[in-house]
Amino acid sequence: MALDAWLTLLAAAQQVTTRPWLAALKRCGSIEALNAAPPRLLLEHGVPPEAIAELKTPDTSVLDPWREWLAGANRALVTFGSAAYPRRLAEIPDAPLALWVEGTDLELLAAPQLAIVGSRSPTTSGRDTAEQFARYLSERGLTVTSGLATGIDGASHRGALPALGSTVAVLGCGIDVVFPRVHAQLARDIAARGLLVAEYAPGVQPQKYFFPQRNRIIAGLSIGTLVVEATRRSGSLITAEHAMDFGREVFAIPGSIHNPLARGCHYLIRQGAKLVEEAGDILVELAPQLRAEGIDLQPAPSPVDSTTSTPLTSEPSYQNLLKTMDFSPVPIAELAARTNLTPAEVSSMLLVLELEGLVEALPGGRYSRLGNKK
């Protein structure tokens, strides 16, 4: 049966890059055919001889605790090529062969995600920013993905967990291993309301070199990656560089030149990451892609819930657009003509106004202004 074949493969594949296995799997067409393939074919795809030996003469005693773990509630093994495997993650060169997941809503794995990562020892302000940005984005329907580390990761999970989009935590150890210990309760909360994800099988203890590998999954699952505070040597930069390599958006929050935790973000901005001052900036940037993928974000639950004192919509350009709008529907092209902006610009700005509850999207690409809630 397929599960047994997958578990046998995962036991053999534990210490190698996934690329040779993915290539062989594609060639063989099914997991059963892969397991039955002649060693020569696997060798041709670059699978190391020791791993082939393990595949051919499996130590089945390893698999029993894995089966036991999978028998628990709200747990699954999501394998490469299956319907539940996230499309975005499948695109990356070294995609995981399978993900161990635990949570009440396994669909979160395929939800539109934004990664928020950063220092394990942030400033108080950085921690607050991560939590506020995560809440703002989750309230609007994006799922916030991070690495369950202390500092920025934890704050991001906490901000997003209670809201609409919820949160995904990608572990750097076995799915059932509690690390870091200080986040034991947070991990339980995420299992209950969000989703825990690991490439590593039950029982696998964290290793230092797991974390950079794990970071490719955080970047790979996400439409974009936001770095909140990070030094120049931070692992968060690895996540951001993975995101750049995968052609995903990277966002970074600037800070004082006297704050060493801003240096990693400044480095990324120089490399082409988008400088972000408020959470709405990220939506504006992602809007075209979200629309293209048919992803509908939700309006803000409260009239004004911006993360900073001056919401983007108070900018003169937004106020001018609002002034040219009617309380009856107007097409985007007409608004572009009235404001001397391009339709693409108007479209981005309308999304922000919509999320602030100031305008309403109507069928046929038309928009109308909403009454002032004050």
Next chain:
Amino acid sequence: MALDAWLTLLAAAQQVTTRPWLAALKRCGSIEALNAAPPRLLLEHGVPPEAIAELKTPDTSVLDPWREWLAGANRALVTFGSAAYPRRLAEIPDAPLALWVEGTDLELLAAPQLAIVGSRSPTTSGRDTAEQFARYLSERGLTVTSGLATGIDGASHRGALPALGSTVAVLGCGIDVVFPRVHAQLARDIAARGLLVAEYAPGVQPQKYFFPQRNRIIAGLSIGTLVVEATRRSGSLITAEHAMDFGREVFAIPGSIHNPLARGCHYLIRQGAKLVEEAGDILVELAPQLRAEGIDLQPAPSPVDSTTSTPLTSEPSYQNLLKTMDFSPVPIAELAARTNLTPAEVSSMLLVLELEGLVEALPGGRYSRLGNKK
């Protein structure tokens, strides 16, 4: 005589954009020919009729106090097309017809300049940054140009004035008018050791609309413009946008997203300004242009005089480059091969190392390492 002809022109040209006059001057070939030109020719170039009338029937009483001012020590009128007129300023579309200048070293007007501008009400940290960056750059031979305003402008002048490159202040009023009053002593110090510059003739009181006009001169005189702290509505953004329009480099210092004085800088970075963390970053960026123009900067007067706790040269890339260098001369191409960097990258890094007194430039594009001064 030419001076009289120029003064007559300046009296007639006081309220108009300089472009029609510059076009007419080019057509006529000399200031005397311009003054004698038929009104029809001036009209064809867009000079307004009232200005032509003033040119043809000058009120010569205006000119006496101007001549009187010019008779003082260390003063000059630098006219468009003359040898003393700065080449870089002559390139801009609306170049001033003439500059009134006062200072002991009139050559400063043509020196390689970096503009440092920003808020009139900066944070203490912003003020310190402006002063430190100005001192660092002036010590290495760049002249710091600013607008004599309170806040960032004043701090930049103060930082640069005592050092090698000194400072140029471009006024938004007549050359002899003290504004702002609180900078009366600073203006005297600049007249004594730097250079005061104004497009406006002696006696002209400051007008609100003079300041944006003045800002084009600050940007036009300079190889690049650095904005230290500025709100989104700051006049400094006008200076920076002039610099961008003129094809000059723009640099901006990031700050906390909670600091409204960082918003203008963040806006500029999003528009393509270079994010700057330390003063050395500016030299690295300008190095190719400075070399191309044959401008030699000076090594640091003290072994380590960086404006931040971590000098750029402590970065691993710089340390790696240093390690591959010999105490005997090595060509740049060889160093590029040794470090797997491009010759342009190596060249920029060598400039920084040279300015920190760690390497020595030798004839033939070769470099050698200097002994440790510790």
